[in-house]
Structures are given as structure tokens and as C-alpha cells.
Amino acid sequence: MSRADSLVVLDFETTGLSPDMGDRAIEIGAVKIEEGVIVDQFQALMNPGRRVDPFIERYTGITNTMLTSADSCADVMADFAEFIGDSNLLAHNASFDKRFLDAEFQRIKHQYRGEFICSLLVSRRIFQNAPNHKLGTLVGYCNIESNGAFHRALYDSEMTAKLWLAIIDIICQRSNLETLPFNAAQKLCKTPKKSIDKYLESLKPIVA
Template identity: 50%
Template sequence: MSTPAVIVLDFETTGHSPNRGDRPIEVGAVRIEHDRIVDRFQALMNPGFTISWFIERLTGISNDLIAHAPPCEEVMNRFADWMGDLPLVAHNAGFDRAFLDAELALIGRHQSNPMACTVLASRRLFPESPNHKLATLVNHLGIFTDGTFHRALADAEMTGHVWIAMTDVLCDRYGLDEIPFTLMQELGRIGRAKVDRYLRNLADRQKTCLGDSGIHSR
């Protein structure tokens, strides 16, 4: 099975929207190649103002911790260099994309990496899950966890394992030999009733192409 290398990322933030002045306080990310986590990135960052008691309680990230952390601008420069131009993955990707783009704009950088959402894709591949929150999916899929959530690297790693589980399903259930990143993006846009037929037709097309080229899948 051929799958693209991706960066799976997660932000912990001071609130819900950069348009309201909220900023990241932690970024965590993993690089996945050939269905394995091969590298990690994690950093706390100082947003330049005090964070609320609610965020402290939710994340366990205190004002004392971020007081000694580097500023957002420094961390985001390092993170942008680390992720390069690889495709991006996040759980509830619109949230993380908004903060990523806002922070990059503040330091005069722009990266147009394509992005896929594991919430949207998991709704199509795991409709039987009670819901599609990260903790629920991790439990539903039997992914090992130490119980840590709402910390950026832990959430990025768990999202990475959900991503790997989704590519495994596409391979095992549908016999796909190649899983392009655009397919993972498209899953979130296809109506639930049409997903199975769409994927079976794609698998048939791949087999036809392999047969025409004289290449046989393992």
C-alpha cells in the first residue's frame, strides 16, 4: 500500500478563534511515513498575555509554564521550517488551520500545504462510532493511550494513529493499493450513502490500471 507522508498537528490555544485575539500556547505534531510515526515536534509558547483559568484546567498548561516559554513568533518559525510543504492532517482541521494561518501571517510567512480532517473522514469510514470526538475514536478503534488528552503532542499522536487506522481500512476493506491525499480530503465531501460505492469503484479503477501496466498488487 502506498500512502503519502503527512504532518499531523494539534494546537492548544487561549480560546476558539484567532479573529478574537486568541493565540496558541502549545503546538504538537508528528510526521508519518509508511504508516509509522517517524518524527515529532512539540513546543509551548507564550502568547503575550495571561491565559484563563478554564484553559489552565482544560490543558494543564499554567501561566507559570508559558511565562518561561518562547514567544509564539519564535516557535512558529521553527515549526514552519520543520513541517515544510508536506500535507497536513488535524482532528477538526478548520480550527487548527485558522490558528496556523493566523500565526504564519503574523511572522510574514505563508504556506499553502493541503490539509485533511480526520473528523470528516472518520464519519465516513467509522459511522458506527458513538461520536467522532478524538477520545471516542481512540477508544472505538482500540488505540493504546495513557489517557492524556488536550495536550498538543498527545492529541497529534492519537490523531496520527486514527489516520493510520483509516488508511488501513481503505487497504483492507477495499483493496486500495494507493491512497492519495486527495482521496482523504474527498471523503469528507462525499455523502455517507455514496462512500462505499465510490471507494469500490476507485479500487476497480486502480486494479484496471495495475493490470494494464503489467503490475500486480501483493
């Protein structure tokens, strides 16, 4: 059984919003979690082969000068493929990061074997009273210690990992579970908000 607390949490910084419009990754950050413990990390800038615009420089703090000396996207993604191995994958707003992961891996003709889950979708169901479900807001909402240095890939992946472990703790408490199966967490993403209590109740182990 795949566990929800054993996976790779990743985050991309990019030149824009869509690889279909020619945007590229400029930084990847990731942490590996095994049974609820962060055991490894990965971070690298990557040179997309063209300049990034001033807005992205200001937003991320990643400058064209920094990228000039960075390894190519192909080299970094080949290393990242080794890092993730067969692990399942998680990101906050995973549809965004999955698009860039798919696009960059397609360029090096690599296919990953793990499945994705989205902490944003799960958080919308577990934290229905939160002001919003941006990563920074939820980190504060859950009283997770933070220095506020968001929009760099490794830091965002670390904060997402801590948020995800907090979410798992809440789900396990509400469902009397010792561990949360990955597929059960996946189903949460598609469960209507009004049905969350019923779904969490259904996860409770049958006690003879």
C-alpha cells in the first residue's frame, strides 16, 4: 500500500504560466518524505536558453545573471528524474507543476511512474474555513513556522511538505487511522466539500 506520507513534494519556478505557450522551468525544488519524515532534498536553477522578463526576476528573485551560469534544463531534469525514482508526487496547485514536469521530461524523453496528488485541492476540503487556500495563507492558518521567503522552489516545497503532513495528521485523527493510504488521499481531491465528513467517517477502520 502506498502511503500518503511517503512521496516527493515538488515546486517549479518558471518563465510564465504555460509550457504550451513556450514557457520554461527556471528552478526546481523538491523534498522527499518517507513515512512522515523529510529525508532528502533537491534544488537547482536551470538555464531555459533565453532571458526571463523583469516581472519574473522581481517575483522570484531569480535573475538572468543567475541563470546564465546554471545547468541546462535537460541536465537538471535528468538529475531530477533520478531523484524521484518511482515515488508518488505532490505539489500545491499540482496541475501547474505537473504541466511543467511533463513538458520538461518530454523534452528529455523521460516518463515518470509515480502518480500526482494536489495539496491545494485537499486543503480546500479539510480547511473549509480558511481565508483562502494559497500556500502562504495555509502555512499561517496551521501555525507552521515560516520566514516568509515564498516563491523560491525549495522553500515552497518544504512549506508544502510541512502543510501536507499537518493535513495528514488531521485526517488521521478524524478517521482514527494510523496512516493515510495514498489512494484515499487522492479520492479526497474529488470528494464534494459537503461530503467530506461522510468520506472521512468511511475511512475509519472496522473494529470487531
